[in-house]
Amino acid sequence: xxxxxxxxxxxxxxxxxxxxxxxxxxxxxxxxxxxxxxxxxxxxxxxxxxxxxxxxxxxxxxxxxxxxxxxxxxxxxxxxxxxxxxxxxxxxxxxxxxxxxxxxxxxxxxxxxxxxxxxxxxxxxxxxxxxxxxxxxxxxxxxxxxxxxxxxxxxxxxxxxxxxxxxxxxxxxxxxxxxxxxxxxxxxxxxxxxxxxxxxxxxxxxxxxxxxxxxxxxxxxxxxxxxxxxxxxxxxxxxxxxxxx
Numbered sequence: 547x548x549x550x551x552x553x554x555x556x557x558x559x560x561x562x563x564x565x566x567x568x569x570x571x572x573x574x575x576x577x578x579x580x581x582x583x584x585x586x587x588x589x590x591x592x593x594x595x596x597x598x599x600x601x602x603x604x605x606x607x608x609x610x611x612x613x614x615x616x617x618x619x620x621x622x623x624x625x626x627x628x629x630x631x632x633x634x635x636x637x638x639x640x641x642x643x644x645x646x647x648x649x650x651x652x653x654x655x656x657x658x659x660x661x662x663x664x665x666x667x668x669x670x671x672x673x674x675x676x677x678x679x680x681x682x683x684x685x686x687x688x689x690x691x692x693x694x695x696x697x698x699x700x701x702x703x704x705x706x707x708x709x710x711x712x713x714x715x716x717x718x719x720x721x722x723x724x725x726x727x728x729x730x731x732x733x734x735x736x737x738x739x740x741x742x743x744x745x746x747x748x749x750x751x752x753x754x755x756x757x758x759x760x761x762x763x764x765x766x767x768x769x770x771x772x773x774x775x776x777x778x779x780x781x782x783x784x785x786x787x788x789x790x791x
Contacts, residue, residue: 585742613643656750658706663740
């Protein structure tokens with residue numbers, strides 16, 4: 547192989563590697579959602595003063611229990627009671643639903659969204675909800691959404707503004723601006739035709755590790771091809787020398 551051809555091959559390989567990495571990263575950025583990292587599904591009898599263990603946790607994730615602060619104590623079946631909701635038009639920082647999540651191996655988590663399937667009963671549920679995190683000591687909203695004060699609704703909080711997080715993070719969900727002081731925003735379970743609370747995202751280091759594995763495999767293949775070409779060239783020179791003798 548001439549020096550010129552070798553340079554062309556090297557440039558092609560570098561461009562292919564770069565395109566491969568960019569394609570995967572862009573695919574991650576533009577995907578509709580990451581995989582489910584944790585789910586809380588309050589089936590059977592529930593008491594709001596009890597903590598709720600996760601029903602599903604991704605193998606790369608550790609998640610604590612889901613608990614409530616500042617709400618009344620109520621019981622129900624196949625929903626986690628969350629109420630009464632306050633009527634204040636501004637966020638009430640002493641009333642929230644909370645849980646903590648982290649990766650199990652130190653990998654960074656790129657969060658996508660949090661889905662909360664709520665149920666209200668008397669058209670007096672919250673009209674606003676927001677989510678905050680321990681990353682800034684719960685000082686600012688990550689996302690604020692409008693809520694239907696009546697019936698069932700799947701609430702979607704966008705977590706995409708958060709940078710990848712390598713350590714534990716605690717989230718708090720706030721419900722406020724209720725249409726009346728006598729209703730709930732219960733977390734509805736799969737046993738009541740909903741899906742509870744789900745957090746989606748991706749493990750960043752796991753993705754980068756998979757890229758590295760593919761790149762290493764490609765490097766091995768290129769090295770094997772170069773060694774095979776060198777052997778053929780050497781054998782050709784041996785035949786030429788043998789004929790000349």
